Amino acid sequence: MKKFVFSRVLQAVPTLWVIATLTFFMTRYAPGGPFDTEKAIPQEIKVKLESHFGLDRPLFDQYLLYLKNLLRGDLGPSFKYPGWEVSELIATAFPVSLTLGVLSLSIALLIGIPAGIIAALRKNTWLDYLPMSLSMAGICLPTFVLGPLLIYIFSTQLGLFPPLGWYGPADWVLPSFTLGLFYAAYVARLTRAGMLETLQQDYVRTARAKGANPWQVVTRHALRGGLLPVVTYLGPAFAGLISGSFIIESIFFIPGLGKFFVTAAFNRDYTMVLGTVLFYAALIILLNLLVDLLQAWLDPKARQAQ
């Protein structure tokens, strides 16, 4: 197991390097630059700005300098907000996105897994059709529709929760549900599919034949295997959730990472684009590794393969 983890960590280094390199050159070759504004900047000012951010050097030198700084953990200052370091902005926004992501994922799992189990156990009954229809509606209903809808019902009409902001636990409810319900729909469908497959397995039939009660059959025998598709899905889904959601942040005015991710590209904020992309890539790599470890724990076949 240690060898497995060590080799995956080693593999992460070239992966991150390739991502950093591709992102660096793609952003530089995109039309427009960080200092293009509607009010034309005099050439001499543009030269000063470029010099301040090191853009006056040859591109390859900039690239080498960036890699050198990256090795020291220095992501550089944001072009859009020159008073702030990229790492400082990520450190400020990430806890917000992490909180939102964890809450949304909890909601997704708490709703999605029981709904998927019930649907699988009561296949082709209303207990299957209802949650699966709702989950299909959840997948089809985009967050930019669901969010304002939840605000209208629970904030405007009932006055139960604040409509926006991120200042206290009450503010967390509506955005977490908006994001969580969307993922719950996927989780429910994946759980159902996984459970249906597992319930057909010989070892489950054996357990039943031996007289295990239905609760034990589900929790001790079927659930482990049934959740494998969900676990595979959870790695990238969780990375996506905790690296911020631009739409949810925009609807609920949440100071998360998603906004930086998207606006940095629009603003040609080169350092911010690189910082957020690398951060996201590192999260994906880390969470995929955790998923593999979790799968190994859940599935003996996967453990042997590793």
Add this chain to the structure above:
Amino acid sequence: MCTVLIFHKFHPLIALVGCLCVAWFVQGCSKPSNVETALNENILHFGLGAEPQHLDPHLATSVAAHNILSALLEGLVSEHPETLKPVPGVAQRWEKLEEGKTYLFYLRDNALWSNGDPVTAHDFVYSFRRILNPNLGAQYASMLHPLKNAKLYHEGKKSWEEANVGAEAIDNYTLKITLEHPIPYFLELLNHYSWFPVHRPTLEKFDAFEKMGTPWTKPGNFVSNGPFQLIEHQINSVIAVGKNEGYWDASSVRLEGIRFYPIESVDTEERAYRAGFLHLTQSVSADRIDYLKEKYPDELHFEPYLGTYFYRFNLKSPPFDDLRVRQAFSLAIDRQRLVDKVLKGGQTPANTFTPPGTGGFYPQPQFIHDPKKARRLLDSYLSEKGLERLPPIELTYNTSEGHKKVAEALHGMWNEALGVEIRLFNMEWKVFLSTISKGEFSLARAGWIGDYVDPHTFLHMWRSGEGLNMTGWTNASYDKALKLGETSNSEKERWENFQVCEDLLANDFPVLPLYFYVHLTLRHPTVRGWYPTLLDHHPYKYIYLQKEEAP
């Protein structure tokens, strides 16, 4: 059966505790809104629109930055809340000498920085020197070019001392300013944040004289001299300012603080307003006007705004290198129909480039609607070129539903009057800017908001070689009339020369003015002392909150 078993596991006590937690949580959620608590706290909750890029007045470039900096800093003069005319600020009085070429400002001795230091004439000289420092790379440094020899220093041709720039501290409380030539709107210009002072010891502490991006503008470091001081800055969340008790006119400041929320989405901002989270919004979605007019008739405000929405022609490429085509495109537009039927947000048709009434200047309307003449002009061009019809024209605009709506409406008008096919190209903002600045367009969208209330803020754009021109149009007569309008001390002479500029624009058609902006906003009735102004400036010391009177 399984589900029954699952629920069977719950103990009633757990369920009870859960219910109590939910009840407590929901109770906690239903707290009074910002607007409700604001009356007791005297805190104004302000929709800022966007997060400002800088809080350094010498590097700031946005409306959002102005809204914050005008709370934190005060220049030599301040603004009247209704007319925006200059009123005493840090300078308690001033003298105009040499027919407006020299000014002597007498600073009040009770003007203090928020750390207790006195605000002196030396602070202003230091600040002017800093923004003009070529190494700082300040985008708005040219706002100080009216200072004598400032351009020489700014362009790095001479040092500050060699250039003898026209800003001199006679003593701690007397500042002498010498201009290149008299500028009738000079005092109004001083209310632009580029003229605001900065606290020298703070900048020296952070080595910020010629460096951008130092942390001197962060809470705890920022030393201000305005009615408020910076207390909190959470990026993309809130910027909080609290009353500056050391401000010389603190007794007139009725608000205890302001919270600025950089909510970029207009829909989110509107929801925030309706939920009592904001006292006022930065803007309103055009699609929501009808609904808001009905639901919030007394809170939706259409206020004039000093800005022109227009299209640029590229005179360097056919067919717009020919005057007849440009003129035909202008004459084919029914601007009244555009604002009445398409925009519907209180905008007014732009029959001139400068909004009428800017600084008291009322140009003669010249961009008119005459589709028959438009057709004749185009036919004349087509027959000369041996063409049956114009090749498709590319219209470039930055991606936005509003710009698309205008472009589609104009496409319809041109197609109807001239039989021209228009291809609409929308581009992401930075790509758009890059494309336009390289001159790779035929017809492109643009907009301009005035920096000060004088026709010059609009007309200077079309000077030959001016960076904002981008049409390829040059006209020596225009440059001459603009220069005379800039420098003359006689209002009559200025207006005559500016009218010449307007006439030349309407003769040569390098641009296509379409409509004049309005500022659409939702404002809560408890906000008082807030007046519509052309620049959307609202000096905060006059603003207060007062409970609505019962009808």
